[in-house]
Amino acid sequence: MATWKKLSLLLSIIPLLLLLAYGFKTNPREVPSPLVGRQAPPFALTMFDGSHNSLEQLRGKPVVLNFWASWCFPACYEEAPHLEAAWQTYRDRGVIVIGVDIQDRDADAKAFIDRFKFSFPNGPDPQGKTSIDYGVYGVPETFFIGRDGTIHYKHVGGLDEKVLKAKIEEML
Amino acid sequence: MIATLGRFSIWFALAIAVYGVCVSILGIRRHRPALIESAQGAIVSIFGLSSFAVLLMEAGLVGHDFSLEYVARNASLDTPVFYTIIALWGALEGSILLWIWLLGLMSVLAVMIESKRQRELMPYVTVVLLCISAFFLFLAAFPASPFTTISPVPPDGRGPNPLLQNHPLMAVHPPGLYAGYVGWAIPYAFGMAALISGRLGETWIRTVRRWSLVAWGFLTIGIIVGGRWSYEVLGWGGYWAWDPVENASLLPWLTGTAFLHTIMIQERRKMLKFWNVALVIITFALTIFGTFLTRSGILSSVHAFSDSGVGPLFLGFIGVVLFLSFSLLVYRSDKLQAEGDLDSLVSRESAFLVNNLLLLGFAFSVLLGTLFPLLSEAVRGVKVSVGEPFFNTVNVPIGLSLIFLMAIGPLIAWQHASIESLRRTFAGPLCLSIMGTGICWFFGVRGLYPLLAFGLSLFTVITVCQEFVNGARTRRRKTGEGYLTALSKLTSRGRRRYGGLIVHLGVAFLVIGITASSVFKLEQEVTLKPGESLQLGRYQVRFDDLSAWQEPHRFVVQGNFTIFNSNHKVAEMRPAKRFYPTEQQPIGTVDVRSTMREDLYLVLSSFAKDGTSATVKALVRPLMMWIWVGGWIMILGSLIAIWPDRRRALAADSVEEYVAWQPGRS
Amino acid sequence: MRSALFALLVAGILSAQWASAAVAGSLEEQTLRLAAELRCPVCQNLSVADSPSEMATQMREVVHEKLQNGESPDQIRNYFVSRYGEWILLAPTRQGFNWVAWLLPFVAIVGGGGIIVLTIRRSIRRGHKGNVEPSGSTDPRYTSQLDEELKEWEQ
Numbered sequence: 001m002a003t004w005k006k007l008s009l010l011l012s013i014i015p016l017l018l019l020l021a022y023g024f025k026t027n028p029r030e031v032p033s034p035l036v037g038r039q040a041p042p043f044a045l046t047m048f049d050g051s052h053n054s055l056e057q058l059r060g061k062p063v064v065l066n067f068w069a070s071w072c073f074p075a076c077y078e079e080a081p082h083l084e085a086a087w088q089t090y091r092d093r094g095v096i097v098i099g100v101d102i103q104d105r106d107a108d109a110k111a112f113i114d115r116f117k118f119s120f121p122n123g124p125d126p127q128g129k130t131s132i133d134y135g136v137y138g139v140p141e142t143f144f145i146g147r148d149g150t151i152h153y154k155h156v157g158g159l160d161e162k163v164l165k166a167k168i169e170e171m172l
Numbered sequence: 173m174i175a176t177l178g179r180f181s182i183w184f185a186l187a188i189a190v191y192g193v194c195v196s197i198l199g200i201r202r203h204r205p206a207l208i209e210s211a212q213g214a215i216v217s218i219f220g221l222s223s224f225a226v227l228l229m230e231a232g233l234v235g236h237d238f239s240l241e242y243v244a245r246n247a248s249l250d251t252p253v254f255y256t257i258i259a260l261w262g263a264l265e266g267s268i269l270l271w272i273w274l275l276g277l278m279s280v281l282a283v284m285i286e287s288k289r290q291r292e293l294m295p296y297v298t299v300v301l302l303c304i305s306a307f308f309l310f311l312a313a314f315p316a317s318p319f320t321t322i323s324p325v326p327p328d329g330r331g332p333n334p335l336l337q338n339h340p341l342m343a344v345h346p347p348g349l350y351a352g353y354v355g356w357a358i359p360y361a362f363g364m365a366a367l368i369s370g371r372l373g374e375t376w377i378r379t380v381r382r383w384s385l386v387a388w389g390f391l392t393i394g395i396i397v398g399g400r401w402s403y404e405v406l407g408w409g410g411y412w413a414w415d416p417v418e419n420a421s422l423l424p425w426l427t428g429t430a431f432l433h434t435i436m437i438q439e440r441r442k443m444l445k446f447w448n449v450a451l452v453i454i455t456f457a458l459t460i461f462g463t464f465l466t467r468s469g470i471l472s473s474v475h476a477f478s479d480s481g482v483g484p485l486f487l488g489f490i491g492v493v494l495f496l497s498f499s500l501l502v503y504r505s506d507k508l509q510a511e512g513d514l515d516s517l518v519s520r521e522s523a524f525l526v527n528n529l530l531l532l533g534f535a536f537s538v539l540l541g542t543l544f545p546l547l548s549e550a551v552r553g554v555k556v557s558v559g560e561p562f563f564n565t566v567n568v569p570i571g572l573s574l575i576f577l578m579a580i581g582p583l584i585a586w587q588h589a590s591i592e593s594l595r596r597t598f599a600g601p602l603c604l605s606i607m608g609t610g611i612c613w614f615f616g617v618r619g620l621y622p623l624l625a626f627g628l629s630l631f632t633v634i635t636v637c638q639e640f641v642n643g644a645r646t647r648r649r650k651t652g653e654g655y656l657t658a659l660s661k662l663t664s665r666g667r668r669r670y671g672g673l674i675v676h677l678g679v680a681f682l683v684i685g686i687t688a689s690s691v692f693k694l695e696q697e698v699t700l701k702p703g704e705s706l707q708l709g710r711y712q713v714r715f716d717d718l719s720a721w722q723e724p725h726r727f728v729v730q731g732n733f734t735i736f737n738s739n740h741k742v743a744e745m746r747p748a749k750r751f752y753p754t755e756q757q758p759i760g761t762v763d764v765r766s767t768m769r770e771d772l773y774l775v776l777s778s779f780a781k782d783g784t785s786a787t788v789k790a791l792v793r794p795l796m797m798w799i800w801v802g803g804w805i806m807i808l809g810s811l812i813a814i815w816p817d818r819r820r821a822l823a824a825d826s827v828e829e830y831v832a833w834q835p836g837r838s
Numbered sequence: 839m840r841s842a843l844f845a846l847l848v849a850g851i852l853s854a855q856w857a858s859a860a861v862a863g864s865l866e867e868q869t870l871r872l873a874a875e876l877r878c879p880v881c882q883n884l885s886v887a888d889s890p891s892e893m894a895t896q897m898r899e900v901v902h903e904k905l906q907n908g909e910s911p912d913q914i915r916n917y918f919v920s921r922y923g924e925w926i927l928l929a930p931t932r933q934g935f936n937w938v939a940w941l942l943p944f945v946a947i948v949g950g951g952g953i954i955v956l957t958i959r960r961s962i963r964r965g966h967k968g969n970v971e972p973s974g975s976t977d978p979r980y981t982s983q984l985d986e987e988l989k990e991w992e993q
Contacts, residue, residue: 006502013494019543020464020487022550028471031555034923041921071757103892128896135921137879137893408888415883443961513965514958522958529950537943544930544939552935557877559928560885566943695870697895760890775890789890 033135033154040065040145041133045100047123048110053098055149062152062171063145064097064164067131070108072139075158079140080116086164087120095168099123102131102139146171174237178228178319182312185221185272188214189306196299208295212283215298218305219276226273229266229318233259239325242266242318248331250725255337261346262332264467264482265318270347271463272308274354279305282358282383290379296365304357307489315482331725334752334759341401349394349421353459355387356424359431360456363449367500372445372507377435380452381668382814384432389810391425396803407760407775409695409791411799414563416471419542420462426535427455430528437524440586442511446501447528449508453497458535460490471545516588523581530577534570538563572624575683578676579632582669583639601638605631617691625687632680636673643670663812671813678809681802688795689771697777697789705736709792711772712736713745718783727751729758731776731786735765747776747788771796869902872911876901876918877928885928 035041040063044054055063066083068076087097099122101109106124113122125131134143144153144167153167192214199207229242233256238244246259246266261267279301287294312318336342359380366376398421399411412418431451437444464486465471501508514521541558548556583597609627617623644658653661663670698706705714716732730748734741745763752759765772773791780786863871873887878894886894886901904914918926930936 006505009502010495010498013491013498017487017491017494019546019550020490021484023471023546024483024487026546026549028545031923031925034920103896127899128893129900131893132897132900133921135923137922407890408884410888413883413888510961514961515965516962517955517958522954525954525958526951529947529954533943533947533950536946540939540942547938548930548935555923555925556930556936557883557925557928558930558939559877559883561875562929562939565929566940570943570947757891777890777895778892 029138030156031137033151035135035143035151036154038151040143040149040151043130043133045098045123045125045130047121048101048106048113049121051121053121053123055145058096059149060147062095062147062168063143064095064168065100065134065143065145066097066159067100067102067125067134067136067139067141068112069102069104069139070112071104076112076140079158079160080112080118082159082161082164084116084118084120085161086168089165090168090172091120093172095172096120100125100130102128102136144168144171174228174232175240175319175321178225178232179313179317181221181225181228182309182317182319185218185225186306186309186313188217188221189302189309192218192302193299193306196295196302200295200299208298211295211298211302212287214302215276215279215283215305218302218309219273219280222269222273222276225312225318226260226269229260229269230257233257236329238327238329239321239323240318241320241322244322244326244329246329246332248329248725251331251337252725254340254343255332258343259332259336261350262336265312265316267346267350268308268312268316269318271350271354272305272312274347274351275301275305275308275357278351278354278358282361286379290362290375292369292371293362293365293376293379296368297361300361300364301357304361311482311485315485331752334726334750334755335405338750338759338761339401339405341397341404345394345397345401347394348390348397352387352389352391352394352421353424353462355383355390356428356452356456356459358383359387359452363452364497364500367449367497367504370504370507372449372504374439374442377438377448381432381435381439384428384435384452385810385814388425388428388432389807389814391421391428392803392806392810395421395425396800396806399803400800404762404764407762409693409773409775409789409793414541414558414560416542417462417466419538420458420465422538423535424455424458424462426531426538427451427458430531430535431455433524433527433531437521441514441521443514443521445510446505446508449501450498451528453494453501457490457493457497460486460493464490465542471542514587518584518589518594520581520584520586520589523577523584527574527577527581530570530574534567534574537566537570541566568621571683572621572628575625575628575632575679578679579628579635582673582676583635597638598635601631601634604634619691622687622691625683629680629683629687632676636677636680639673640670667815668813671809671811671815674809674812675806676809678802678805678807681798681805683802685795685798685800685802689793689799692794694792695790697787699785699787701785702783706788706790708772708790709770710737711742711790711792712739713772713774713788713790715786715788718779718786725752729776729779731774731779731788733763733774733788735772743772745772745774747774749776749779766797768795768797768801770794865902865905868905868911869898872901872905872914873898875915875928877926879922879926 040055042055043065044052044056046052064083064086066079068080070076083097083099087095091097097120099113099118099120101112101122102125104124109122109124134141138156140158142155142159143151144155146152152171155163155167192211195207195214196211199205199211231237232240232243233247234253236243236247236249238247242263242265246262247256251259259266261270282297282301283294286297290297331337362376362380362383366372395418398418402413403409403411431448434444434448434451438448464483467482467486516522541563544558545556548554579601580598585593605627608630609623612623612626617626640659640662643662644655647653647658647662648655651658694709696706696708700706700715702715702717705712707713712735714734714736716734718729718731720727720729722728728748728750730746733745733747735743735745743765745765747763748761749758750761760775760777763774771791771793773793775789777787777789870887873894874885876886876897878884878886878889878891878897880891880893881889884894886897888894901914904917905911909917915927924931930939932940
């Protein structure tokens, strides 16, 4: 067997191992959204309290659009107080926080809202139209929509206070 | 108590493994048989200690010793005993323990059975097996210890993952697969022993062929039963999702199948020596790769255990195995020259070579598809998915060519097949299968692939039957035996050949089942009120009502359906949803009515809480049962091939060889 | 010539799938066929057509609705790609780097086949130079040997 053949046989193992090692660096569950930097898809929601909200009406205001579900434990339960706190802090500066409850039962969702005393508008997403339009693949996911209606940032998984604050400040 | 004893036995086993490696190397160097025997004693003690550890773990599980973290996470007071026992392989640490025990068992058997016959190779085999054991014992001793304790001790455990306590097949699928994985360690160890010792004749090949068949048989059981489990538990109506971990179990099966075929060339023609060692290395590395994929979480999969830090260790182990083995292989490559030569492009040898090409091509496309998301992300930075549409498009043509080869290969003459002999052997079956395909077409089968799949499977069935009939007829003429006696004696005289042919028959059934059940699948999802029904194929499915009750460890909601076939009531079916307190999403339980003709598959998708409606997904999958029947025929065939001969193996070989040498006799 | 044949073969294989996809069925069938190409976002490697999850059900409804509104399968695929990224497609698109996944298996098989043919030819030539063995296929010697062997065994 020629030496180059021997060597190339042995060396061909290296790229395979490198590729597998690269796998440790990536998270298969994290999929970057193609929507970031683009115009946010329009939505029109009927809230649990009967009011209506649509992206059209909110044009010119920074929007924090949060997708959640009552069965999403613990991530949604952990981020809920931070969302309410951010709403309290920034509502006077024109920031809107909207919660979209997906794949849920209304009664469970209302219990969740009561539990965390949400005062920002929350509404269900019948037939999942809005969540599919936003490319949601799990809960919680949060979109930060700037004044011009483009998506500034998308967060996957539970939000903490720091990220929430930083991203809202960036949009102001 | 259990924790201390358990940890002690694992540590002790690890120490013994390291000791065994050292003494056997010393024994080989200094030519001291006593040291070699001591190393073989080490293998026996490791098996003893790991059996003890498994028993301790079972005692912990069944005795609800929640001070053990593993028990607290994978057992609970409400879990039925059966599922508590099999929780041993419900999570990472326990499955590594099972792995160690199986490897210990196989190693002990290998030492007991082969050490007399293989005096020269055995010391090296012992070293290799002990090294593998040491790696897994290291995992169980440090990063994935099954005997870690927690405090405070919880009053109750979380119980096994509901998907794993929903079906009795969980008792068979993982151990079968593991035994298949672990089994390949034995042929690998013999291959390495041959390389290290430089005894690269046909001895090691002859020794490992039965071990390889055992490993292959277990892997087949694991895969088939896994498919069945997926079909009956996951509730999507399919059995194979091209999930990374499923693919990982298919890879060593494919390369192992290739190995089982090419060792025949080496035995008879003293060729492909290099290739056979390479194949056994690749197969073993792929079994470790399969475990690696399950444990590392680098690809998303139904089977992925949570990320646990053993991933990099596995990767390191794969790297070491590949580098050491291939270095040895190229170092010995001069001794691995073919001694024989080929005579013709049309011969059994060529058929085997093409069979290897296609099997390896199949394996390569599966591996590439499985790792392509990683590759795409590394090269383009874009995440892509590679799933069923990709694998079906790429692999179906490769698979069909393989079936074609499977039908003709065993009947082509060794060395050189003349046109005349080919005509004599294949003219009949070819005509019959073309007619059969025509009949399929007449009955509404359309499309190139389905027709080819049916035609080629039929071709295989006919050639296999022809082979049995001709063999039995020849025997009958020579010996005057009855037909059945002739058939059974024929099979038992050439177990390997006829076992192999039976495996081919099983594959043909499997392919017919796969094709019919996917091409002619009927599917409907409808919301029904009580009394309403849906019509699917021949069946009318009537929704009667919902019932619900509380079981110790779960809450069950069940839909009651009555099935009519042209106004005759044929069955009552009860798909359900089970709500486990630890899970947010309910686990569906499907109900399947299987006949040889078709399966009716019902899933309760959702229901109104007040019982006024239920959404049901109904599927009709024709010839679905043939898949499982084919699987069992494959396992039966491998059992026949594995079964030890009463007569001396050598004599059987030669007869088998002569039988195989005569294509187209009548 | 050979490479042209190969290209033809691969084109045939890859288009076999397309041809079947172009055959229109009822709206439900079209929906299922399209859904089978989409990955269910909340599942592990199941398609939107197969998955029993609620998200997949909703996505099937979206596909159904869009087909009803007269959108073409390509438009619907593009819609999902624009929202979820290429990740949503269960088979990589046939363009650019993705051709590696589609073609490499066939290239490997054809290349391997070439190597096998060359090896066999070389081996045959080498065999002819040395002593020429009698070909065993139709040799009556083996038939008689078998008979003898069988007789011997029966005794």
